Amino acid sequence: MNVLNQSIELPIITQKKVSLAIKREDMIHPFISGNKYRKLKYNLQQAIDSKSRCLLTFGGAFSNHIAATAYAGRENNIKTIGIIRGEELEAKWEQNPTLVFAKAQGMELVFVSREVYKKKHEVAFINQLKAAYKGCYILPEGGANALAIKGCEEILTAADRDFDVICCAVGTGGTIAGIINSAEPQQRVLGFPALKGDFLKEDICKFAQNKNWDLNNQFNFGGYAKVTTELITFINTFKKQTNVQLDPVYTGKMMFGVLDLIRNDYFKPGTKILAIHTGGLQGIEGMNNLLKKKNLPLIHD
Ligand SMILES: *Cc1c(COP(=O)(O)O)cnc(C)c1O
Secondary structure, three states: OOOOEEEEOOHHHHHOOOEEEEEOHHHOOOOOOHHHHHHHHHHHHHHHHOOOOEEEEEEOOOOHHHHHHHHHHHHOOOEEEEEEEOHHHHHOHHHOHHHHHHHHOOOEEEEEOHHHHHHHHOHHHHHHHHHHOOOEEEOOHHHOOHHHHHHHOOOOOHHHOOOOEEEEEEOOOHHHHHHHHHOOOOOEEEEEEOOOOOHHHHHHHHHOOOOOEEEOHHHOOOOOOOOOHHHHHHHHHHHHHHOOOOOOOOHHHHHHHHHHHHHOOOOOOOOEEEEEOOOOHHHHHHHHHHHHHOOOOOOOO
16 A cells, blocks of 8 residues: 655744655554554454454553454454453443444453553463464554564555655554664664653564664653643644644654754754654544543644
8 A cells, every 4th residue: 555745844844954754654544544554454364364263452442553453353354352451441431432433343342450461462361362262363462563564564665765764653663663674774764652661672673674773762751642731732733734633642742753853953954854654543532531631732633
């Protein structure tokens, strides 16, 4: 699937003599969008080819991966099971737009405590799930495995060879690993983690074959799914100026970072920057529900 690169024109970009384009992976689909589409593509094929009875995966309450898997399962006639972090949600899943969507697609939601959820990578726990849900294809949290990375290697195409720097948001690191693998040797890949922690580098090294990449930890806004009024205001202003909707968990933080680095002369004049819009727009409604409760400004979508 080929996706449009949209050129972004803002005074600061012209002033600093760089250029910025956004790869609109968010346009792939409203629910299986961006990198979650890329990550599912070969996993879904594998689940179908191996005649799996169902597709089981893991996610938090606002997970883009859960929404995407649920939708893709329905489209491909394969049952889906979501192991959801947080027992307390069982009583109030109807207040959560992502979970309502997933359930409407036919996903079976299994709520587990945070302690149990932490075991999601342990062999013993996976074996327990395999026994309980016989014949299921198990996809790790965030959909990150070798087949997911293979899908993410298709984000960059031959038409992107002229860019000097590729920027993308980082969660588990699967997406950036795919981008690193398909980037040209002269290109640099710059990742913006959406969460705190140093563990990501090792995870990325496991899958990435090249060394032309780096992470910038300055723009995580306090951690995963944490937002500030400054970030929300930025997302709303950016939408007004460019007509591009960003999400508050990943792409908003990345783009805030990219523009901050441009403003502070991080990129040499003449640098051609490509930022990947990895999608995630389905999460805005849920985030707005939280912002409303806290009396904070809302994301205009
Ligand atoms: C999941 C997600 C990411 C992070 O991808 P990883 O492969 O886990 O690093 C980035 N952006 C969006 C919109 C996402 O949904």
